[in-house]
Amino acid sequence: MKLAFVLVVAVGLMSLATAQEKPEAQSKGGSKAKSMSRQIAAATDKAATIREALSAGRPEMAKTATVKDWDGNVLKQGDGPYTCFPTPPTMKKTGGKAPMCLDKTWQDWATAWQNKKDFKADHVAVGYMLEGDTGASNTDPYAQSPTSDNHWVVSGPHTMVLVPDASQLDAISDDPNNGGPFVMWKGTPYAHMMVPVGKKASGGMGQHAAH
Numbered sequence: 001m002k003l004a005f006v007l008v009v010a011v012g013l014m015s016l017a018t019a020q021e022k023p024e025a026q027s028k029g030g031s032k033a034k035s036m037s038r039q040i041a042a043a044t045d046k047a048a049t050i051r052e053a054l055s056a057g058r059p060e061m062a063k064t065a066t067v068k069d070w071d072g073n074v075l076k077q078g079d080g081p082y083t084c085f086p087t088p089p090t091m092k093k094t095g096g097k098a099p100m101c102l103d104k105t106w107q108d109w110a111t112a113w114q115n116k117k118d119f120k121a122d123h124v125a126v127g128y129m130l131e132g133d134t135g136a137s138n139t140d141p142y143a144q145s146p147t148s149d150n151h152w153v154v155s156g157p158h159t160m161v162l163v164p165d166a167s168q169l170d171a172i173s174d175d176p177n178n179g180g181p182f183v184m185w186k187g188t189p190y191a192h193m194m195v196p197v198g199k200k201a202s203g204g205m206g207q208h209a210a211h
Helices: 002-054 059-064 104-114
Strands: 066-068 074-076 083-085 100-102 125-129 158-162 182-184 192-196
Touching: 002 066, 002 074, 002 083, 100 104, 104 125, 104 158
Parallel strands: 066 083
Antiparallel strands: 066 074, 083 100, 100 125, 125 158, 158 192, 182 192
16 A cells, blocks of 8 residues: 555656646747747848848949948948948838938948038048938928928939038029939038939929028
8 A cells, every 4th residue: 555655646746747847848948939039030120121221222332332220230241332221210210211321421421410510521422322211301400300391302212412512512402393403401511412313202302492
C-alpha cells in the first residue's frame, strides 16, 4: 500500500510539473513570436522609409545615395553626393508628403531651417523632390496647414535651386501659377527657386494671393 501511495504521489507531482512547464514554454514561444513580429515590422517600415526617400531623386541617383531619417540615423549607406530623406515627421503627422534628396549645401540649409538659424549658400546647389509635396506656405516656412493668407502651395515634381546671392532671385516671380520657376520663401534666409519638372499636383499649384 505504501509503495502504491508513493507511486500515486510521484505521478501526481510529475503531472503537476508538466502542467506548469507547458504554460511557461507557451509563454516563451509567444514572446519569441512577438519579438520576431516586431523585428519584421521594423524591417518593413525601414524598407518603406528608404523607398519613399529614394523616390525623390532620379533613378541613377538612388543607386548611390545615402538615406537618413531626420534624426540623422543612416538607413542606407551610399557613396554618392546626395542624401535622401523621407517626409519630415512634423509633416507626416498631418498626412503630408515631402521626400527629398539633398547635397551637402542643401543639407546645411535643412539643418538651418530645422533649427531656425540663418543660412547662406556658398555656391549654387540643386535639391530634388521628384515626388512633389502635399503643400507648404510660401510666406511662412514653418506653417503646418493652409490659412486664408499664408499662400499655401501644393507642388508637383520639382527641383530646388539655392544661390549664393539672394538678390539673384529678386527678378523671379514668387507666383507658383506663372507657368515656370518661382521663388519659395522670398525674403527669408531659406529663399530658393522651385523649378517644376512634371505635371502640377492634383488640384493645381494652390492658391497664391498677390503680395
